[in-house]
Amino acid sequence: MKRISTAVMLLLLLVVGAWGYNQYMQKVSYHRYLQAQYDRSFYQLVNSIENIETSTGKLMVSSQENTTIPILSDVWRQAFEAQENLSQLPIGQPELDNTSKFLSQIGDYSYSLSKNVADGGKLTDKDYKTISELHNYAVYLGKNLQDLRSKIQGGYDLGNLRKKGTQKMSQIDSKILNVNMSAVNQQMSNYPTLIYDGPFSESQAKLMPKGLTGGNVSYDNAVSIARRFIGKPMDGATKYSPNNGKINAYGIELKPPQNGPSIYVNVSKKGGHVIWFMDQRMVSKVNISETQALNYATKFLSAHGFRNMENTYSIKANGTVQFNFAPVQNNVRIYPDIVKVKVALDNGDIVGFDATSYYMSHVNRTIGKPKLTEVEAQRKVSKNLKVDSSRLCIIPLDGGKEVLAYEFKGTYGGDTFYVYINAENGTEEKILKIIKTSQGNLTM
Numbered sequence: 001m002k003r004i005s006t007a008v009m010l011l012l013l014l015v016v017g018a019w020g021y022n023q024y025m026q027k028v029s030y031h032r033y034l035q036a037q038y039d040r041s042f043y044q045l046v047n048s049i050e051n052i053e054t055s056t057g058k059l060m061v062s063s064q065e066n067t068t069i070p071i072l073s074d075v076w077r078q079a080f081e082a083q084e085n086l087s088q089l090p091i092g093q094p095e096l097d098n099t100s101k102f103l104s105q106i107g108d109y110s111y112s113l114s115k116n117v118a119d120g121g122k123l124t125d126k127d128y129k130t131i132s133e134l135h136n137y138a139v140y141l142g143k144n145l146q147d148l149r150s151k152i153q154g155g156y157d158l159g160n161l162r163k164k165g166t167q168k169m170s171q172i173d174s175k176i177l178n179v180n181m182s183a184v185n186q187q188m189s190n191y192p193t194l195i196y197d198g199p200f201s202e203s204q205a206k207l208m209p210k211g212l213t214g215g216n217v218s219y220d221n222a223v224s225i226a227r228r229f230i231g232k233p234m235d236g237a238t239k240y241s242p243n244n245g246k247i248n249a250y251g252i253e254l255k256p257p258q259n260g261p262s263i264y265v266n267v268s269k270k271g272g273h274v275i276w277f278m279d280q281r282m283v284s285k286v287n288i289s290e291t292q293a294l295n296y297a298t299k300f301l302s303a304h305g306f307r308n309m310e311n312t313y314s315i316k317a318n319g320t321v322q323f324n325f326a327p328v329q330n331n332v333r334i335y336p337d338i339v340k341v342k343v344a345l346d347n348g349d350i351v352g353f354d355a356t357s358y359y360m361s362h363v364n365r366t367i368g369k370p371k372l373t374e375v376e377a378q379r380k381v382s383k384n385l386k387v388d389s390s391r392l393c394i395i396p397l398d399g400g401k402e403v404l405a406y407e408f409k410g411t412y413g414g415d416t417f418y419v420y421i422n423a424e425n426g427t428e429e430k431i432l433k434i435i436k437t438s439q440g441n442l443t444m
Contacts, residue, residue, distance in 0.1 A: 041088040046145045048082035051075075052106065053138040054433045055131075058417070064380075064428040068123065071431065072114035079107030099141070106134050207400045209247050211337075211362030214271035222250040222267035229274045229304065230254060230263055240264070246360060247275050273359055274304075279344075279351035283319030286345040290314065290321050293343040297323045300350045306339055306358075319345050322352065329367060333393040336361035336402055361396065370404055370423035377406040377421040380428060385410040385419060395420050395430055405429055 055075045058067075083103045113127060123131075217225070223237045233256070240251040249266040256263065261280035268275050288296075294311060301309050309325040310333060316322075322342040327334045342352025370377075374390055381387060387410040395405050405420040416434035421427070 041085040042145075045082050045085040046142065048078040048085065049138055049142045049145060051078040052082070053135060053142050055110075055135070058431040058433055067428045067431055068117050069114045072110045072117070075110035076107045076114070079103045079110070083107075102137065102141075106138075109134070207246065207360065209268075209270075209360050211359040212247070212268055212271045212273060216269055217267070217272035219250050222269075222272060223252055225267050225272045225274065226252045226254060226265040226277070230265070230277065233257060234263075247356060249275050268359065273355070274353070275356055275359060276354045277352070279349070281344075281351065283344045283346050283351070286319055288345055288348055290316065290345075293321050293345060293348060294323060296343050296348040296350065297325075297341040300341060300353075301325060301339065306355075309339065312338070316345075320351060321345060329365065331392065332367050332404070333391065333407075334365070335393055336396040361400075361402075365394070367394070367404065370406070372406070372421075372423050372426055374406060377423060377426060378408060380421045380426045381408050381410075381419050382412075384412050385417060386412065392423065393420070397429065403429060 052075055055071050058071050080103075083100055086100060086103070109130070113123065117123065219239065226237070227234055234254045235257050236255045238253045238255070240253050247266075247268055248270070249268045252265045252267060254263040254265060261282075263277060263279045265277040266275045267273065294314075297311075298309065301307075306325070306327075308328050310328050311323045312326050312333070312335075314321055314323045320342050322340055325339045325341065327337050336357065338357040340352070340354040341350060343349070344351045370392065378387060378390065385408070387408050389409045391407050393405055393407045394402050395407075396402055404423040406423055408419045408421065410417060410419070418430075418432040418434070419428065420430040420432075422429050
């Protein structure tokens with residue numbers, strides 16, 4: 001009887017132990033998933049702040065009022081997105097109040113200016129002075145967030161992230177709104193009730209993916225697709241809830257052998273296309289050059305059916321380099337179909353991939369002959385810009401539209417800009433500014 005009782009106790013202990021281990025592994029998996037989400041929110045927050053920071057430079061090289069409105073609208077959109085990502089971080093709310101208020105005010109101010117210009121008004125010297133003050137704070141905020149992001153990407157656990165993030169944001173927030181906001185408040189008083197109906201709200205939300213082909217796939221098929229795409233042995237796969245956004249997809253967490261860091265993959269439910277994946281492993285050494293990394297990225301894209309792709313720019317951070325590729329057709333670069341590839345600089349592994357823009361925009365295009373010559377288009381460019389080079393390209397516009405344009409690369413005030421002139425009617429459609437960093441060049 002005693003032996004039976006002992007056996008039963010041992011069996012119960014084994015059952016409880018197995019259950020406890022299973023709970024522990026689920027907790028670890030969820031912990032990694034949360035960390036990935038926080039990293040992503042922080043990256044997008046910093047990206048939005050950097051976009052806001054560059055907008056005044058764009059205004060200085062704008063020659064037509066029709067570009068002023070999109071630039072100001074972009075500031076409003078980026079401020080809104082920054083607020084959204086700021087709210088996703090596990091940082092104490094009191095430490096975020098002023099930063100959130102700043103983003104709200106700069107967004108509202110930019111929106112009100114865009115409405116004024118749309119009604120036939122112009123930016124005044126007072127407006128430019130206020131924008132300059134807000135720009136200076138965006139620079140300060142961006143630098144401090146970059147510092148915090150480097151710490152977060154260094155591998156803090158969630159508890160440490162909350163602690164360090166809260167401390168840093170408290171320091172940033174204590175210096176916020178030192179700029180004179182009276183001009184902002186005065187301008188905003190002209191629009192006491194703002195209706196946020198800009199080009200990035202309803203029009204973008206209603207866009208449907210153009211590049212998804214094939215019928216619907218099951219979750220099990222999506223897992224097989226994810227395994228083949230990654231091309232590495234995996235011990236198992238579990239389902240997680242992805243932020244599907246504009247493309248409805250399955251979220252799949254692939255688990256490497258020996259409890260290695262998980263790889264998160266999003267596979268579209270329509271067609272079974274891999275939309276996005278991220279490998280969580282850390283890269284501690286740099287053994288290959290960026291040129292070698294670009295070769296790995298190009299081969300990876302070609303192996304997965306993405307051919308005739310050109311690297312448009314790159315950024316290097318934490319032992320990896322991310323390349324942004326655009327397809328080229330008849331010597332015309334197609335910017336709406338951007339594909340991003342991240343390469344580990346220790347061994348050339350592909351540790352990140354994002355084809356969201358590609359699958360949202362890709363179609364079989366017929367590219368016509370431009371109505372304007374290159375010389376005629378260049379006459380539409382601001383005389384402030386010293387043009388160095390040009391090429392034809394297709395660029396995206398608000399509401400999902402596309403146009404054939406001439407891309408003019410040039411300099412003003414020591415900065416490099418890309419100005420896009422519509423090849424059909426000479427309209428100045430977009431302006432991008434090059435941001436030079438120690439990690440690489442960014443276009444904004």
